[in-house]
Amino acid sequence: MASKARRITIVGASAAGLRCAARLARLEPDLNITVVESEESFSYAACGFPYVLSGDVEGLEKLRHTGDGALRDASYFAAVKGFEVLAGFRAVEIRPAAHRLVIQGVAGTRELEWDELVLATGARPRRCAGQPEHPRIRMFHRADDLRVLQDKLSGKELGKVVIIGAGFLGCELAESLTAIWDTQVTLVEAAQAPLSKVLDPEVGKLVAAVLRQNEIELLTSRPVEKIEANEGGVRVTAGGRVLEADLAIVAVGLEPAVDLAVDAGVVLGPTGAIAVSDQLATSVPHIWAVGDCVEVAHALTGGPAHLPLGSLANRQGRTLANVLTGRADSFPQVAGAFAVKVFDCQVATVGITRQQARKHFDSVRSVWLSSRDRPHYWPEAKDIYSHLVYDASSQRVLGVQMVGAGDVTKRIDLAAQWLAQGVTLGRLGQLEHAYSPPFAPAIDPLAEAAFVALNQEEGVEALSPEAPFPDLDILDVRHPQESQARPLEAKRVTCIPQEALRQRFHEVKGRGWLVVCERGPRSAEVARLLQANGMPACYLGGGLRWRNRITPMP
Numbered sequence: 042m043a044s045k046a047r048r049i050t051i052v053g054a055s056a057a058g059l060r061c062a063a064r065l066a067r068l069e070p071d072l073n074i075t076v077v078e079s080e081e082s083f084s085y086a087a088c089g090f091p092y093v094l095s096g097d098v099e100g101l102e103k104l105r106h107t108g109d110g111a112l113r114d115a116s117y118f119a120a121v122k123g124f125e126v127l128a129g130f131r132a133v134e135i136r137p138a139a140h141r142l143v144i145q146g147v148a149g150t151r152e153l154e155w156d157e158l159v160l161a162t163g164a165r166p167r168r169c170a171g172q173p174e175h176p177r178i179r180m181f182h183r184a185d186d187l188r189v190l191q192d193k194l195s196g197k198e199l200g201k202v203v204i205i206g207a208g209f210l211g212c213e214l215a216e217s218l219t220a221i222w223d224t225q226v227t228l229v230e231a232a233q234a235p236l237s238k239v240l241d242p243e244v245g246k247l248v249a250a251v252l253r254q255n256e257i258e259l260l261t262s263r264p265v266e267k268i269e270a271n272e273g274g275v276r277v278t279a280g281g282r283v284l285e286a287d288l289a290i291v292a293v294g295l296e297p298a299v300d301l302a303v304d305a306g307v308v309l310g311p312t313g314a315i316a317v318s319d320q321l322a323t324s325v326p327h328i329w330a331v332g333d334c335v336e337v338a339h340a341l342t343g344g345p346a347h348l349p350l351g352s353l354a355n356r357q358g359r360t361l362a363n364v365l366t367g368r369a370d371s372f373p374q375v376a377g378a379f380a381v382k383v384f385d386c387q388v389a390t391v392g393i394t395r396q397q398a399r400k401h402f403d404s405v406r407s408v409w410l411s412s413r414d415r416p417h418y419w420p421e422a423k424d425i426y427s428h429l430v431y432d433a434s435s436q437r438v439l440g441v442q443m444v445g446a447g448d449v450t451k452r453i454d455l456a457a458q459w460l461a462q463g464v465t466l467g468r469l470g471q472l473e474h475a476y477s478p479p480f481a482p483a484i485d486p487l488a489e490a491a492f493v494a495l496n497q498e499e500g501v502e503a504l505s506p507e508a509p510f511p512d513l514d515i516l517d518v519r520h521p522q523e524s525q526a527r528p529l530e531a532k533r534v535t536c537i538p539q540e541a542l543r544q545r546f547h548e549v550k551g552r553g554w555l556v557v558c559e560r561g562p563r564s565a566e567v568a569r570l571l572q573a574n575g576m577p578a579c580y581l582g583g584g585l586r587w588r589n590r591i592t593p594m595p
Contacts, residue, residue: 047156048072048075048153048155049072049073049155049159050076050077050155051075051077051158052077052160052162053076053077053160053163053334054077055083055087055333056351056358057163057331058078058159058331058358059076059084060355061161061357061362061365062076062118063118063124063362064359065124065366066124068363068366068368072124074123075153075155076118076124076127077132077142077144077153078128078129079129079130080183084118085104085184086104087104087182090181090186090187091217092217093187093191094187094191094214094217094218095220096220101188129146131144132301133301134301135301135304135328137305137325137328140156140327141153156327157328157365158328158329159330160307160315160334161330161358162298162299162334163297163334164295165182165295165298166181166182166293166294166296167291167294167295168291168293169205169265169268169291172291173268175270175271177270177274177289178289179290181292193288197223199224199288200223201224201286202224202286202287203227203275203288203289204228205279205290206230206291206293206294207228207229207230207232208235208238209379211235212228212235212252213381214292215252216382219255226257226258228252228259229265230261230262230263232245232261233245233261234248235259235261236248239377240388240442240444241407241442243428243505243506243507243583244426244428244442246507246590247426248383250590251384251385252383252384260280262280263280265277266281268289268291274287295333295349296313297312297333297347297349299313302323302328305325305328308324310345311344312347314336315330315334315335316345317329317330317331317335319371319373320370320371321335321364321372329361329364332349332353332354332357333349333354337353337375338373339374339375339376339377340373340376340463341376341439342393342397350379352378376392376460376461378390378453378457379391380449386444387443387444387447388443388444388449389443389449389450390440391453391456392439392441394430394440394442395407402434403432404433405430405433406431406432407428407429407430407503407505408428408429408493408494408503409506409587410428410486410489410560411424411425411426411559411561411583412425412486412489414445414448414481415479415480418478419478423446423448424446424447425443425452426444426583426586427486427487428441429441430442431466436466436467436494436495437464438460438465438466439460441456441487452487466494466495467491467495469487469488474488501568501580502579503565503581503582503583504555504582506581506583506587507588510555513577514535514555516535516555516556516557516567517535517536518542518558518563519538519557520538521536535549539563539567542567546574550574553577553578554568554577555580555581556568556571556579556580556581557580557581559586560584561582561587564580565580
C-alpha cells in the first residue's frame with residue numbers, strides 16, 4: 042500500500058511562503074503543498090508600490106508578473122509550480138496537537154490537516170498612538186492602499202499630504218507623491234534626522250538636505266501628538282505644530298504579524314517577532330516560521346533582530362524548503378544591509394549605527410569620508426559620503442553608511458559579506474575590487490574609509506562633520522579659489538593652501554589647529570604633518586562638503 046503524501050501547509054503567499062512552496066515542489070514533487078492566503082490577489086512585489094505611484098513602474102499588475110510576463114495567480118502556481126494556493130482564506134486558528142489549521146473564507150470555515158506547518162504571516166504597519174480610523178488617514182502596505190492613493194491623486198483630491206515617519210517608506214513616498222503629482226508634501230519625523238534606525242545623525246542630515254532640496258517640507262525632532270480627521274481634511278499635531286492637509290499617511294515602520302503564532306503557543310523573541318532556530322524551527326514541534334514575522338541573528342551584535350526585508354524572506358523560504366526535505370542547511374547570521382533611493386541620491390547601509398554599537402562595544406569610534414565613485418578626472422564621477430563605525434580595541438568594522446549620487450549600493454553589498462565575517466580595518470583596507478576608470482577608482486571608497494580609520498588609530502583624529510568648532514585656531518588648507526567660493530564662517534581662520542604650507546611654516550608654529558579642507562584628505566595629511574612638528578592638530582572629518590551638506594553632486 043502506497044504511503045500517504047506528506048502534507049505541508051504554509052500560511053502566507055508572499056515572498057517567504059511562496060519561495061518555500063516552490064522550492065519544496067521542485068525538490069519533492071510528491072509533497073502535498075497548500076498555501077493559505079487571506080487576499081484574493083497576492084504575490085505582489087510590494088517593495089515596488091512606491092514606484093508604481095511615482096510612474097517608474099507602469100501599473101500595479103506589473104508587480105504580479107514574472108520576468109517573462111506570466112501572471113502569478115493561483116492557476117499559475119498550480120500549473121507551473123505544482124502546489125495549491127487557497128486565496129481569500131484567512132487562517133484563524135492553529136491546533137498543534139491535532140495538526141489542524143482552521144481557515145475561514147466567504148463560503149465558511151474549513152480545517153486543513155498538516156504534517157508540517159509553515160508560518161509566513163509577514164509584518165503589518167505600525168500605528169501611531171491614538172490613531173483614529175478615518176478614510177483621510179491611510180497606511181501604505183497593501184495593493185488596495187496603493188489603488189486608493191492613485192485614485193485620489195488622479196482625481197486631484199490631494200493638494201497637501203502629511204507623511205508621518207521619515208524611514209524607508211516615508212522617504213520613498215515623499216518622492217513618489219511629488220514625482221508626477223502636483224502635491225505638497227510635509228514629512229514629519231520624531232528623530233533628529235531621517236532614517237534614524239540605520240543612519241547616524243550626521244549621515245541622516247545629508248538625506249535631509251536632499252529632501253529639502255527637492256521641495257519636501259521636512260520637520261525633524263517632532264513626535265506626533267495627535268491626529269484628527271473629518272470630511273474636510275486632516276490635522277496632525279507634531280512637536281506643538283499643527284499641520285493641515287487633505288490626507289495623512291502613517292509610515293512609522295512594521296511590526297511582525299504574530300497573533301496566529303501566539304495563540305498556538307509559539308514563543309516570541311525579545312524583538313516581538315517569532316523566535317526560530319537557525320533551521321527556522323519554532324518552539325512548537327512541526328511548526329516553522331519564515332519571513333517578516335521572524336527574528337534573525339545579527340552578526341554584529343550577536344543578538345536577535347527584526348529585519349523585515351524581501352531579500353532575507355526569499356532566502357529563508359529556500360533554506361526552510363531544504364530543511365524540510367532533509368537537506369543540510371541553516372540560515373546564517375545577517376549583517377543587515379539596506380538601501381533606499383531618495384530622489385537622485387542613493388542611501389545604503391550595513392551593520393549597526395554608532396549609537397547601537399555603544400550598547401555592545403566599549404571603544405566605538407567613527408570616521409567620515411567625502412570621496413567619489415570613480416576617479417576625479419572621469420566626467421561622470423559622482424560623490425559618495427561614507428561613515429565607518431568600528432571598535433577601536435579589536436579594530437573590527439561594525440557599520441558602514443553611505444550616501445550620495447555615486448554608486449554606493451555595490452559597495453554596501455560588498456561590505457555586507459565582510460562585516461558578517463568579522464572583518465577588521467586592516468583586512469578591509471586590502472579588499473580587491475575590479476578597477477577601471479569608467480567604473481571605479483584605484484582605491485575603492487570602502488578601502489579608503491578603512492585607511493582613514495587606521496590613520497585615526499595612529500593619532501590623526503577626525504572631528505564629526507556636525508561637531509561645533511572647538512576653541513582652536515582653524516587652518517584652512519584649500520586652494521584660494523575654493524576658499525573664496527565657499528568662505529568658512531568662523532572667528533579665527535588662517536588660510537594657507539596645502540602646497541604653500543611648508544614654505545610658510547613659521548606662520549603656524551606653536552599653536553594647536555583644527556585643519557579643514559573641502560573633502561578631508563588634505564586636512565588629514567596636514568594634521569599629521571603638524572603633529573610631527575610638535576603641534577596639536579585634528580581635522581574635520583568628511584571636509585567642508587559634508588559639513589555644508591553639498592549633496593548630491595553631479
